[in-house]
Amino acid sequence: MSHRELDDMLGKGWRKPAFVKNPALRWTLILGFVAYLIAAYMTIEVNWSRVYEGLDRGWAFVLAFTSPDFTSRWSDIWSGLVESIVMTVAASVVGIAISIPIGLGAARNIAPLPVYVICRGIVAVSRALQEIIVAILLVAIFGFGPLAGFLTLSFATIGFLSKLLAEDIESMDKVQAEAIKASGARWTQWINYGVQPQVMPRLVGLSMYRIDINFRESAILGLVGAGGIGATLNTAFDRYEYDTAAAILLIIIGIVMGLEYLSGVIRARVQ
Amino acid sequence: MGHLMLRLQNLTKTYKTGDQALKEIVLDVPRGQVLALIGPSGAGKSTMIRCINRLVEPTSGAVMLEDVDLTKLGFGALRRARREMGMIFQEYALVERLTVMENVLSGRLGYVGFWRSFLRRYPQSDVDEAFRLLDRVGLLHMADKRADELSGGQRQRVGICRALIQNPKLLLVDEPTASLDPKTSRQIMRLITELCHERGLAAIINIHDVALAQMFVPRVVGLRFGEIVYDGLPTGLTPDKLTEIYGEEDWEATIEKVDEEEDIEAAE
Numbered sequence: 001m002s003h004r005e006l007d008d009m010l011g012k013g014w015r016k017p018a019f020v021k022n023p024a025l026r027w028t029l030i031l032g033f034v035a036y037l038i039a040a041y042m043t044i045e046v047n048w049s050r051v052y053e054g055l056d057r058g059w060a061f062v063l064a065f066t067s068p069d070f071t072s073r074w075s076d077i078w079s080g081l082v083e084s085i086v087m088t089v090a091a092s093v094v095g096i097a098i099s100i101p102i103g104l105g106a107a108r109n110i111a112p113l114p115v116y117v118i119c120r121g122i123v124a125v126s127r128a129l130q131e132i133i134v135a136i137l138l139v140a141i142f143g144f145g146p147l148a149g150f151l152t153l154s155f156a157t158i159g160f161l162s163k164l165l166a167e168d169i170e171s172m173d174k175v176q177a178e179a180i181k182a183s184g185a186r187w188t189q190w191i192n193y194g195v196q197p198q199v200m201p202r203l204v205g206l207s208m209y210r211i212d213i214n215f216r217e218s219a220i221l222g223l224v225g226a227g228g229i230g231a232t233l234n235t236a237f238d239r240y241e242y243d244t245a246a247a248i249l250l251i252i253i254g255i256v257m258g259l260e261y262l263s264g265v266i267r268a269r270v271q
Numbered sequence: 272m273g274h275l276m277l278r279l280q281n282l283t284k285t286y287k288t289g290d291q292a293l294k295e296i297v298l299d300v301p302r303g304q305v306l307a308l309i310g311p312s313g314a315g316k317s318t319m320i321r322c323i324n325r326l327v328e329p330t331s332g333a334v335m336l337e338d339v340d341l342t343k344l345g346f347g348a349l350r351r352a353r354r355e356m357g358m359i360f361q362e363y364a365l366v367e368r369l370t371v372m373e374n375v376l377s378g379r380l381g382y383v384g385f386w387r388s389f390l391r392r393y394p395q396s397d398v399d400e401a402f403r404l405l406d407r408v409g410l411l412h413m414a415d416k417r418a419d420e421l422s423g424g425q426r427q428r429v430g431i432c433r434a435l436i437q438n439p440k441l442l443l444v445d446e447p448t449a450s451l452d453p454k455t456s457r458q459i460m461r462l463i464t465e466l467c468h469e470r471g472l473a474a475i476i477n478i479h480d481v482a483l484a485q486m487f488v489p490r491v492v493g494l495r496f497g498e499i500v501y502d503g504l505p506t507g508l509t510p511d512k513l514t515e516i517y518g519e520e521d522w523e524a525t526i527e528k529v530d531e532e533e534d535i536e537a538a539e
Contacts, residue, residue: 179364179430182324183437184353184381189388193377197368 069243080232084218095157103165126159135226146227172198208263276473282332292318294497307484310494316477354381357434361446363426365418378436404432424455442474
């Protein structure tokens with residue numbers, strides 16, 4: 001019986017079964033998507049004469065990088081930089097500290113359902129509101145300056161870090177945690193011995209990454225009045241001082257690369 | 272209940288999917304007795320062990336540890352009751368990124384407060400006991416190594432220390448040799464049974480290796496589809512009995528091998 005089946009199959013080709021089984025549906029989906037792509041690209045209008053005019057301005061901007069001006073506005077740059085660093089450090093510490101309990105609560109395998117729903121809700125709200133929107137709102141409430149930036153970044157850190165921490169906790173090795181529970185440990189001890197060691201490398205890595213993001217964001221938030229190096233950058237653009245703007249951008253790039261290197265070193269150490 | 276350590280009364284576990292993992296299990300374990308629980312995968316061995324310390328909640332029935340019904344305990348009382356039951360796991364279940372010493376001392380978590388454990392400031396008596404146990408299993412020099420640097424056999428030794436430092440009355444052992452080579456498996460089984468005798472501990476050892484079970488324990492319980500189908504001496508496991516537990520297969524080779532191995536053991 002099975003030999004007959006085998007004989008029928010020998011000599012016949014073999015293909016991996018298609019993801020969408022129905023060929024008509026499969027080709028409709030593929031062709032439909034291609035048609036949409038073509039249509040979508042065609043709706044993006046390009047004003048070529050405007051591009052031609054803009055090229056000069058763009059070129060001036062690029063040229064400025066060859067002669068960045070660190071000196072003439074140095075005191076502005078320095079105070080903006082200090083403000084940005086203060087914002088970054090303060091917001092990262094507060095954000096990370098708040099993220100840890102919310103991340104624990106947002107992990108379905110360790111939190112009871114009501115806590116889980118509340119914590120996931122907080123994460124969803126934080127992630128739904130983009131930094132710029134939050135910053136505009138907070139500037140409206142607290143006025144111009146780094147306080148609004150600090151609060152914005154703290155808020156954004158919570159959404160980012162809690163979510164990723166919770167996902168790491170959900171994918172941890174259950175048995176290691178079970179073994180701690182079986183010894184009669186309290187809940188806090190269980191978290192400290194059974195869960196924390198498993199998620200620590202990722203928590204440290206994510207925190208470093210978030211510090212990096214917070215610094216970059218602090219440069220953007222200045223554009224809407226939330227203080228920091230972004231405010232200095234904005235002023236430089238308004239005055240068409242591209243050489244000063246270039247100097248600021250170079251400093252930002254340098255600091256971000258420095259942070260990247262530092263986080264690499266730290267992550268390697270906590271592995 | 273004077274001489275009884277553990278009594279399971281009609282212990283039943285039905286999973287949400289409707290699968291009956293345990294059907295009205297009745298089992299008495301006297302003080303100081305080491306028994307092996309054998310049976311095919313999915314027979315409910317692991318579920319039974321976990322229902323005893325309630326890592327899995329039993330559906331009905333009672334688990335009497337001496338005079339206490341564990342199934343009736345509230346959260347705090349259960350936590351204190353768990354201190355009396357040491358557990359040894361398949362695949363060791365050490366916390367990989369903690370040191371050997373932290374893993375061993377984690378067996379004391381039920382006895383020390385949060386801050387002491389958080390700061391790793393354990394009472395001197397606990398630290399001394401950890402050193403003694405590590406020395407007993409030959410791993411004293413590994414105390415400050417990280418658990419993931421150890422070999423399989425070494426990890427399981429640490430797992431044994433972690434269970435024993437709880438100063439338990441009963442050991443629950445879940446497939447202790449599942450991922451170990453044959454020689455290490457025997458060493459681990461010998462260590463567990465020796466330590467149980469030294470300390471007068473009762474133990475339930477889940478094990479799928481029939482020959483290994485026969486070699487080390489005085490009582491074997493066979494589980495099939497959540498029911499006890501054999502309870503007796505290891506020598507009573509005839510091919511018929513094994514067929515009843517595991518299903519049709521040629522068992523002669525298994526049993527003969529056991530005899531040979533026992534001779535070798537005796538010669539050693």
